[in-house]
Amino acid sequence: MKLALRWHVFLIGFLLGTSGAFAADKPQTSAPSTQLAQRPGHAGIASANTLATEAGLEVLAKGGNAFDAAVAVASTLSVVEPESSGIGGGFMATMYIAADKRSVFIDARETAPAAVNTKDYLNPDGTPNRDTALKGPLSAGIPGEPAGLAWLAKHYGKLPLTASLAPAIRTARDGFKPDNRLLGSINEEQKNLERWPASAGKFLPGGKAPAAGQVWSDPDQAHTLELLAKYGEPGFYSGETAQKLVSAVHEAGGNWTLKDLAAYRVKERAPLTVDYRGYKIITAPPPSSGGVAIAEILNILSGFDLSKLDQVHRVHLVIEAMRRAFRDHNDYLGDPDFVKMPLNMLLSPYYADGLRQTILPDKATPSSMLAPSNSEDPGQHTTHFSIIDADGNMVAMTCTVNYVLGSTFVAKGTGVLLNDEMDDFALVANKPNVYGLLGSKANAPEPGKRMLSSMSPSIVIGADRTAVIGSPGGSTIITQVLEGILAFIDGGDAHQVVAYKRFHHQYMPDRVMVEPGAFDAATSSALTQMGHTLKEREPWGFMNAVIWDRRTNKLDAASDPRREDGLGKVQ
Numbered sequence: 091m092k093l094a095l096r097w098h099v100f101l102i103g104f105l106l107g108t109s110g111a112f113a114a115d116k117p118q119t120s121a122p123s124t125q126l127a128q129r130p131g132h133a134g135i136a137s138a139n140t141l142a143t144e145a146g147l148e149v150l151a152k153g154g155n156a157f158d159a160a161v162a163v164a165s166t167l168s169v170v171e172p173e174s175s176g177i178g179g180g181f182m183a184t185m186y187i188a189a190d191k192r193s194v195f196i197d198a199r200e201t202a203p204a205a206v207n208t209k210d211y212l213n214p215d216g217t218p219n220r221d222t223a224l225k226g227p228l229s230a231g232i233p234g235e236p237a238g239l240a241w242l243a244k245h246y247g248k249l250p251l252t253a254s255l256a257p258a259i260r261t262a263r264d265g266f267k268p269d270n271r272l273l274g275s276i277n278e279e280q281k282n283l284e285r286w287p288a289s290a291g292k293f294l295p296g297g298k299a300p301a302a303g304q305v306w307s308d309p310d311q312a313h314t315l316e317l318l319a320k321y322g323e324p325g326f327y328s329g330e331t332a333q334k335l336v337s338a339v340h341e342a343g344g345n346w347t348l349k350d351l352a353a354y355r356v357k358e359r360a361p362l363t364v365d366y367r368g369y370k371i372i373t374a375p376p377p378s379s380g381g382v383a384i385a386e387i388l389n390i391l392s393g394f395d396l397s398k399l400d401q402v403h404r405v406h407l408v409i410e411a412m413r414r415a416f417r418d419h420n421d422y423l424g425d426p427d428f429v430k431m432p433l434n435m436l437l438s439p440y441y442a443d444g445l446r447q448t449i450l451p452d453k454a455t456p457s458s459m460l461a462p463s464n465s466e467d468p469g470q471h472t473t474h475f476s477i478i479d480a481d482g483n484m485v486a487m488t489c490t491v492n493y494v495l496g497s498t499f500v501a502k503g504t505g506v507l508l509n510d511e512m513d514d515f516a517l518v519a520n521k522p523n524v525y526g527l528l529g530s531k532a533n534a535p536e537p538g539k540r541m542l543s544s545m546s547p548s549i550v551i552g553a554d555r556t557a558v559i560g561s562p563g564g565s566t567i568i569t570q571v572l573e574g575i576l577a578f579i580d581g582g583d584a585h586q587v588v589a590y591k592r593f594h595h596q597y598m599p600d601r602v603m604v605e606p607g608a609f610d611a612a613t614s615s616a617l618t619q620m621g622h623t624l625k626e627r628e629p630w631g632f633m634n635a636v637i638w639d640r641r642t643n644k645l646d647a648a649s650d651p652r653r654e655d656g657l658g659k660v661q
């Protein structure tokens with residue numbers, strides 16, 4: 091096999107209608123280059139964990155499509171990668187339905203409970219209370235992931251939830267060997283997990299994190315998933331699970347009600363599309379800020395011929411475009427069901443023309459000169475996976491419980507680890523959240539409102555190649571996906587796209603986060619001369635991409651090498 095596939099990235103061969111079968115490593119090379127393939131005939135999945143990718147493949151082998159596989163992958167990640175995402179959190183997905191030649195965005199983002207009270211996120215002296223924002227039940231929004239998975243099965247899948255959730259239920263019940271990254275996350279958060287008996291019960295069996303190589307199971311989550319499989323959405327949002335969630339949250343000082351859970355709704359939205367250099371980018375609309383920012387950046391960059399520039403000037407322009415897009419992020423964006431956003435302006439090429447004019451060719455613009463809008467931890471949690479199935483259906487899905495192990499609060503008897511997504515609201519106006527993002531009224535918490543996200547699951551369609559990409563990383567998600575798109579448009583294959591060395595600017599703080607190795611000494615010094623403040627950071631992100639070359643009909647799937655190189659914790 092030519093592709094250097096990693097354990098959690100697979101391509102698989104499937105029956106091609108009545109015409110027989112072929113293996114994944116033997117794509118249809120005979121397709122003439124003038125005739126673009128209409129369907130891959132084989133499937134690719136790239137996710138953060140071997141067991142999750144295998145779960146997706148298992149469901150495809152049972153006759154499922156990409157949407158069924160997405161249910162299997164996401165639910166298995168809830169079990170095996172709980173530090174990043176799960177049924178106590180939410181997701182956003184950009185999908186392409188091949189039969190209808192249509193794309194759709196699934197918003198299974200969490201919502202604020204009706205009793206949300208901004209005072210809960212302040213200390214008595216009026217300073218932000220970072221503990222209630224990030225730990226315990228007050229930090230948790232009403233989960234969207236279970237409803238989102240049920241929605242996918244009902245509206246897009248071919249299999250019942252009992253089939254697509256089966257691998258996750260089995261893994262939770264029979265157990266698995268946690269990878270080093272999960273064990274590291276449990277150790278990192280041990281003190282917080284000890285604050286709540288059900289959290290300690292789940293993650294600290296016998297009072298400490300499971301040892302490497304030890305089989306660890308989660309029968310409570312298996313039961314909760316079984317109820318979801320059996321009854322669909324009501325199996326989580328009413329009845330036994332809902333009762334348990336609400337009473338556990340109340341016991342620990344939270345404010346959820348049964349009504350909040352019953353009122354949760356998945357939203358289907360029109361994805362945001364951007365045209366850039368002959369490619370159509372299909373990406374996340376609000377309540378993600380990702381697509382708007384990516385569109386704004388690409389619109390600004392479309393006025394330059396980046397391929398004719400040296401690295402220094404190319405990077406300079408990308409940084410300046412990032413700076414301007416993030417300023418707008420802070421000021422304007424929020425839940426479209428609650429706030430009016432000037433999207434026509436933000437997405438207009440004329441607006442981009444205006445912003446482009448403010449960029450000096452050889453000098454950084456201090457963010458303070460651009461009119462208003464700090465921590466800057468890119469975060470290593472949240473998870474993204476990409477799927478293309480044999481028929482050309484595509485799913486780019488980013489799932490999150492927000493920060494590492496979410497709120498660290500497990501609702502007793504459910505195995506459900508609640509998210510700490512409330513911190514993605516501007517809980518205190520113009521005070522940075524954990525990713526250093528600022529916000530104002532547009533993203534202030536309100537009952538039932540969705541908190542702004544950076545998640546940017548995207549599909550990029552060119553004349554002869556298509557990419558499904560996304561990544562975790564808090565505010566850096568946006569710039570990672572942008573840089574992935576640029577690498578793809580420059581001809582990069584899946585491995586090059588996910589490995590591309592990253593840099594990030596988010597308006598405030600006014601500095602460029604640089605991954606070691608992104609710039610050579612001469613480039614760094616030239617950028618510094620131009621007035622950019624460079625700050626080297628540990629590698630960030632965990633991109634998973636699948637690329638379909640419709641000329642050769644070859645699928646190419648890759649998972650971010652940083653996980654092995656930088657963190658070295660892939661099982």
Ligand code: DON
Nearest residue numbers: 469470471472543544563564
């Ligand atoms: O929705 C968001 O933007 C965040 N909750 C994502 C968090 C994240 O990516 C954490 N780290 N990798």
